[in-house]
Every structure is written in C-alpha cells, then in structure tokens.
Amino acid sequence: MTFSQRTNWNTEESALARAHRTRVQAGLPVADLTASNPTRCGFSYDVQLLAALTDAKALDYDPQPLGLLHTREAVCKYYADHGVTIPPERVVLTTSTSEAYSFLFKLLCDPGSEIVVPLPGYPLFDFLAVLDDVRVKAVRLVYDHGWQIEPEGFRRALTPETRAIVLVHPNNPTGHFTKTWEAEELAMMCRERGIALIVDEVFLDYAFSAEKAVSFAVGLEGIDLYVVSGLSKIAGLPQMKAAWVVATGPNAGQAMERLEVIADTFLSMNAPVQGAIPNWIAGRKAIQREIGERVKANLAVLDKQLGAIPAVRRLEVEGGWYAVLRIPALQTDEMTVLRLLERGVWVHPGYFFGMDEAGWLVISLLGPVEEFRTGVRVLVDYFRTHQGDNNCLPEVEAQL
CATH class of the missing domain: 3.90.1150.10 (Aspartate Aminotransferase, domain 1)
Known part of the structure; x- marks a missing residue:
C-alpha cells in the first residue's frame, strides 16, 4: 500500500x-x-464548571460555520477586557489552535508556499505545515539581556513564496513578548511583501507584568493580521478543544468569507462546548x-x-x-x-x-x-x- x-x-x-x-x-x-x-x-477548578455542558439548547443542531453568535460575542468580550474592540463577524471558532493554524494555512497558502516562524519555538508548526503542503522557514531569536527578534534575519528568510510570518506572543518556551518596535519592523515587512502576520496569543494572560499583555487583535496598520487563541491556556481547559481566529486588516472581510467556507466544510466545533464557552471565558x-x-x-x-x-x-x-x-x-x-x-x-x-x-x-x-x-x-x-x-x-x- x-x-x-x-x-x-x-x-x-x-x-x-x-x-x-x-x-x-x-x-x-x-x-x-x-x-x-x-x-x-x-x-x-470550579465544581460547577461542567454544568455548562448540560444546557438543553445543545440538543438543537444549529450548524453555524463561524460558530454560534453568542459564543463569538463572548470571545469579543474577552478582547474588550484587553481594551480591543472586535466585531463577532471577525471571529471564527475552531476546535483547537492547531485547527486554527490549518484553516489559516488553507486560506493563505498554495502547495509549496512558505511560512516564517521564530526559533526557539514549540515543535508543532512543522507537522501542521506538512499536512497542508506548506514549507516552514525558521528564523532564530537572539538573546542579548533578554530575548529579541532580529529583523534582518526575518528579511533574509522572506522569498516570493512567503505567505505569512508566524509569531507566538509571548513566545513558547522563551516567554518573550513581542515589543512595539519589533511589531513595527515585522509589519513593515508584511506591507512591503503583501504577506500576512499570524499571532498566537494563548499565553497572553500569563504575563509577569500587566503592561506587556497587549493583544495584537488591535491590528497593525495596512496588514492582514490573524490572532489565534483558545481556552487551553486562557481557562486552563485543554480537554475542551475550544479555540478561535480573529481577522483584522484591509482584507479581513474577504478573508472571513473564505474562512466561513473552510469552516463550513468541516463543521468541527460541537454544540455543548460552544454553549459553555461564554461561561468558561467569564470565569477564567x-x-x-x-x-x-x-x-x-x-x-x-x-x-x-x-x-x-x-x-x-x-x-x-x-x-x-x-x-x-x-x-x-x-x-x-x-x-x-x-x-x-x-x-x-x-x-x-x-x-x-x-x-x-x-x-x-x-x-x-x-x-x-x-x-x-x-x-x-x-x-x-x-x-x-x-x-x-x-x-x-x-x-x-x-x-x-
């Protein structure tokens, strides 16, 4: 075989x-x-945490590709708590951040396209990219009295086949938060090349100083930016398989139309978890x-x-x-x-x-x-x- x-x-x-x-x-x-x-x-954990899964509304199958509206509104409330206003039509629910990445690779990449990721990093992107026929190019962070992005390293990694730069904010495992100057450098590259920025914020709420926990969901001028997050870290619930993508930027409307078709093809988010997500976000x-x-x-x-x-x-x-x-x-x-x-x-x-x-x-x-x-x-x-x-x-x- x-x-x-x-x-x-x-x-x-x-x-x-x-x-x-x-x-x-x-x-x-x-x-x-x-x-x-x-x-x-x-x-x-709250002894009533699982009670949210027993809502009888979950017996009504309502196949909304982007996810139930009241659930996406709860995600928007999470970002509002971070000082960012996000409309629910810019949110798509997924069963994991891995699925969120896969959706974005399908959205942005053709077979043989490239994504650029920083190292050190969690050993996940290689597997996800291969499954979507995407190539990964790694760029090393540098350490000089703290971890830093080296802009020139990212510039050298970009080619005509590059479709996106991926960041983890804060990085796993280094705990490095992307600074304003670093974000501006990467945004400049994205504008120059017409490529997207994908930012994974699953550890955003675990900053050692509150001023560092600034979400990229606020957007960066002139670039298509996609924020990935979920309840695995936000609510300490990896077993619930609940995550999302937030789309911002000049082409966010078109991106969401395409993401809706991708999500509709899989319809993977189950109803009981969707119904419970607002409670879990509120109690995080x-x-x-x-x-x-x-x-x-x-x-x-x-x-x-x-x-x-x-x-x-x-x-x-x-x-x-x-x-x-x-x-x-x-x-x-x-x-x-x-x-x-x-x-x-x-x-x-x-x-x-x-x-x-x-x-x-x-x-x-x-x-x-x-x-x-x-x-x-x-x-x-x-x-x-x-x-x-x-x-x-x-x-x-x-x-x-």
Whole structure:
C-alpha cells in the first residue's frame, strides 16, 4: 500500500521517551519538570464548571460555520477586557489552535508556499505545515539581556513564496513578548511583501507584568493580521478543544468569507462546548490567578536554588509558564536529560524547541511546588557534582 509522503514520519519511540516510559513502568519516582497540562497539576477548578455542558439548547443542531453568535460575542468580550474592540463577524471558532493554524494555512497558502516562524519555538508548526503542503522557514531569536527578534534575519528568510510570518506572543518556551518596535519592523515587512502576520496569543494572560499583555487583535496598520487563541491556556481547559481566529486588516472581510467556507466544510466545533464557552471565558480569572501564583512561586524556587551554582543560568522570561536554562555544553542535551532522569527528574532538552544539540534545558513552571522543588534540587545537585567547577559556559548574550 502507498501512503502520502506528507505522513512519512519516523514514528519510532525515541531513546528519551523509552527511558522515561521504562522508569515510570518500573514504579520509580519521577519529578516532572515538563508538565504542561494544568488539569493534572493540582489546581482547583470550579465544581460547577461542567454544568455548562448540560444546557438543553445543545440538543438543537444549529450548524453555524463561524460558530454560534453568542459564543463569538463572548470571545469579543474577552478582547474588550484587553481594551480591543472586535466585531463577532471577525471571529471564527475552531476546535483547537492547531485547527486554527490549518484553516489559516488553507486560506493563505498554495502547495509549496512558505511560512516564517521564530526559533526557539514549540515543535508543532512543522507537522501542521506538512499536512497542508506548506514549507516552514525558521528564523532564530537572539538573546542579548533578554530575548529579541532580529529583523534582518526575518528579511533574509522572506522569498516570493512567503505567505505569512508566524509569531507566538509571548513566545513558547522563551516567554518573550513581542515589543512595539519589533511589531513595527515585522509589519513593515508584511506591507512591503503583501504577506500576512499570524499571532498566537494563548499565553497572553500569563504575563509577569500587566503592561506587556497587549493583544495584537488591535491590528497593525495596512496588514492582514490573524490572532489565534483558545481556552487551553486562557481557562486552563485543554480537554475542551475550544479555540478561535480573529481577522483584522484591509482584507479581513474577504478573508472571513473564505474562512466561513473552510469552516463550513468541516463543521468541527460541537454544540455543548460552544454553549459553555461564554461561561468558561467569564470565569477564567480564578484559574488564571491560581496558575499565575504557582508559576511565580516555582520561578522563585528555581532562582533561589540556581543561585548556588553559577554554571547554570536561567534566561530572562516575561510570561508563559516555561523557563529556559543555559547549561555547560559539555555533552549533548539528550545525554544530560538521560542522566537527570536516572536521578528521578524529567526535563526537556533544548533541541526539542529548536535550540542547539547541547547547552540548553527547558523546564515547566506549572507543576506542584513541592514536586518542582524536589526536581530542581536534584538538577542543581547534578550540575554541582558533575559540571559545576568548569569554566566552559558559553556566553548567552549572543545569537543562539
């Protein structure tokens, strides 16, 4: 049998995944510093949260391609809370941000078209793009007293085949919020080339300082801009599969007409979740506050313990729930992760997010505080014992 080349992936279990599975199956302790699912991190959800799914109105099948009007109005209310006015006719509901990206790739790209994405970044775009016959070109962020976009790197990546630049605001895993000057530089490129800007804002509400949490939904002059977000992070509900796209810019009307046809082709958003979304958006503040407090507490624990070992540095983070560590590049990150796993700690190697093969670890700040404290203690002890006395730590204030 012949399968599509777009699904010609290597599906063999990686050495890291196999080692982790073996340890868990053996019943050995693992302090998980990769946790990304808030529903499994001990947070207190409203006991009435699921009641919104039982509304009898969900028995009436009303196949609205863009999503039910009152649900889209609830999304608009979310942006109004961020000081941005969005009409509901500029919103289309999707079952996930992954589906939102797929809709946008179908809208903007032909087979062989290109999108430009920053690295480090979450390892998702490659799979989504391949499934829509789109090519991904990566541009590295730079670190110089904080993460930054390098405009010239983006300019060099653009070709006649480029259809969109994709940003994550704040970035995952670096926690970098796109600054005003960076947005203006990218907008200039988009205007010059006639291409779109796609901005993923799922972590927008988890800024460490409120003034940074400015939504791109306000738009940028003269460019077509699409904001992607959803309840996975906004309400800590990844299992509910609820997301959306907001379209702004000079061609937003035409874009929405086409997105409506795309959405109508799939009609994927189910009625009970659509009916519940307004309640979940309205009640998001409690879980956001709890997650925010946990992330800040874990970050404080991390910084305190790292103070005892200068060979490992925590890079600046402005939001989200991850931290990037710069470690001595004396062996591959995969080997470091395996050695830490042997001691009962599970972390991400930097290359998982597109960093180099050595010198980087990424840890989640989402897990329970005591488990996090234990994991960081073991991590610090490992580097103190094995790599703490070396003077070979590369400078981080340089291009990754």
